[in-house]
Amino acid sequence: MEDAVTRLKNAVINYEMETIADLAKKALAEGVDPLVAIEKGLxxxxxxxxxxxxxxxxxLPELVMGAEAMKAALAVLEPAVPSGKHRASAGLVVIGTVQDDIHxxxxxxxxxxLSANGFEVVDLGVNVASTEFTKKVEELKPKIVAMSALMxxxxPRMAEVIGPIKKKSIPIKALIGGAPVTDVYAREIGAEGYSGDASSAVDVAKKLVG
Ligand code: B12
Known part of the structure; x- marks a missing residue:
């Protein structure tokens, strides 16, 4: 018999938008770690x-259906991710998906x-104009600006944000990620941090704020 995590993986592959939320609830009831369900399943x-x-x-319609199935299950699993201990904020992070990208x-x-691990997070959403990123950074003075790009x-929109920040010598670290992004690319554009997944993003962010 398939285990709960494999069932979730297959439910995304088979675009089971109607039933996947129930599968996610069942997985939680069986004691599956929500993070494992997200990363190894969805x-x-x-x-x-x-x-x-x-x-x-x-x-494209199938791609959309797969994404919708994933989102339906995330709506159940994400709130179940253990939240950080109630301690002082590890630092403010401004995050968003770069301009022209809606992933x-x-x-x-x-x-x-990040917020489950004690960071205060301001999410600017998707398709965030490069000028909007720099404006928010100047306004909110976060410790980290985190950018996602999936295409x-x-x-290159990430470099458009980092360039002006460096020019103005704003003391902030850039953390970048997304499927096509690599640590080599991060170094190339002057980003201090890169991570290939959400869990290690927390470790990198912690290192960046010292
Ligand atoms: C789901 C999806 C969509 C959904 C998005 C739904 C949504 N609400 O987000 C929809 C259907 C809308 C979509 C649309 C499009 N998509 Co699309 N999509 C995908 C797909 C299948 C999965 C992306 C995803 O959500 N993965 C799951 C998450 C958990 O993984 P992730 O995003 O990689 O994030 C992890 C890490 O990368 C990292 N990470 C991510 N961000 C960050 C940020 C920081 C700071 C850090 C530290 C880490 C980090 O941590 C995450 C968690 O572990 C990818 C394929 C792929 N392999 O990536 C294509 C893909 C990205 N899409 C692609 C394309 C072409 C498109 C469209 C142009 C299609 C079209 N013809 O219209 C449009 C783009 C519209 C736009 N302007 O943005 C291409 C991009 C090709 C390229 N040029 O590079 C891909 C690669 C598919 C392919 N193989 O061709 N897409």
Whole structure:
């Protein structure tokens, strides 16, 4: 019999938008760690959907259905992620998905994990204009500006944000991520931090704030 995590993965792959929330509730009732359900279940499922879309085996409607299924399950699982101990904020983080990019699932996960681990998070949403990022950074003076980009075409938007910040010598660390982003790219554009997933994003963020 399939375990709960594999069932969730397959439910994303099979676009089970109607029933996946119940599967998620069942997984929690069985004692499955919500983070494991998200990362080993949902995220692995959407990876398969993305690969099929990339190869032209499925089209945009299926991609949307896979994403909708993932979101329905996240609505159940994310609130179950253990929240950070009630201690002083580890620091303010301003996060968003870069201009021209509307992918939000990974960004939301990173935001959830950061706030679950004691960071104060201001989420600017998706398709955030580069000028809006810099404006908010000057206004809110966060310790970290975190940016997500899911497309090779929108990755350069991150450099558009980091450039002016460096020029004005604003004391803030940039943390970047998203499927096409690498640590090599981070170094290239002067970002202090990179992480390939939401859990290690927390470790990197902690290092950045010292
Ligand atoms: C779901 C999805 C969508 C959904 C998004 C729904 C939503 N509300 O977010 C929809 C259907 C709307 C969509 C639309 C499009 N998509 Co799309 N999509 C995907 C897909 C399948 C999965 C992305 C996802 O959510 N993954 C799950 C999350 C959990 O993973 P993640 O985002 O990578 O995030 C993790 C890490 O990267 C990291 N991370 C992410 N952000 C950050 C930020 C920081 C600071 C840190 C530290 C870490 C971090 O941590 C996260 C958690 O572990 C990817 C395929 C893929 N392999 O990525 C394609 C993909 C990104 N899409 C693609 C394309 C082409 C499009 C469209 C242009 C399609 C179209 N023709 O209209 C549009 C883009 C519209 C736009 N302007 O943005 C391409 C991009 C190709 C490229 N140029 O690079 C991909 C790669 C698919 C493919 N193989 O071709 N998409």
């Amino acid at each position: 995220a692995e499922g959407i990876k398969v959907v993305g690969e099929r879309f990339g190869k032209g085996e499925i089209y 939000e699932i990974g960004k939301n996960l990173v935001a959830t994990m 090779t075409t929108t990755m």
